[in-house]
Amino acid sequence: MKFSHLLALVALSVPAFAHAANYEVDPVHSSAQFAVKHMMISTVRGEFTKLSGTAVIDDKNLAKSTVEASIDASSISTRMDKRDEHLRSPDFLDTAKFATIAFKSTEVKKAGEGKYKVAGNLTLHGVTKQVVLDVESPTTELKDPYGNVKRGAVATTTINRKDFGLNWNKTLEAGGVLVGESIQITIDLQLVRKDAGK
DSSP, X not given: OOHHHHHHHHHHHSOGGGGEEEEEEOGGXXXXXEEEEETTTEEEEEEEOOEEEEEXXXXXXXXXXXXXXXXXXXXXXXXXHXXXXXXXXXXXXXXXXXXXXXXXXXXXXXXXXXXXXXXXEEEETTEEEEEEEEEEOOOOXXXXXXXXXXXXXXXXXXXEGGGGTOOOOOBOTTSSBXXXXXXXXXXXXXXXXXXXTO
């Protein structure tokens, strides 16, 4: 058998996961944002400013992709220091005891053109529950001016904070409560390819 034919057979025998690429979250250009109703009349928006994570993306079969992310719970910011201190307290996140919010994917399913459902385990306030992220499929790779290979993705979901033991609230005199139970989450990710130079 000719050497060139042998190389061709080896190439054909390489498993599908060989097409996967490894990425790290670019924390400077990524964000984890949330929105919750205040007094049932307005929406308070905030974000966590410190996050990290990794992703393995298989462009031949995105269903084989995986993602893990970690957020520093104490980095919460709603543009009001007193409110942020309360959110870090035992009434809410209790960041002295539960320093990290984590997500680890367990399944990826196609949900339409360029859209995916990413199921995974979310650990928040010491409680782990399965959640499903609605994800716009990763953009194509682009090289930044410094030679880094990057791509982006957007994930959204809604959780009930009481499912994670975040029960604090105040009843309003006119009826209703001070803080809504439903939390809308949006994660904007910029990913940097780790093996781009290989």
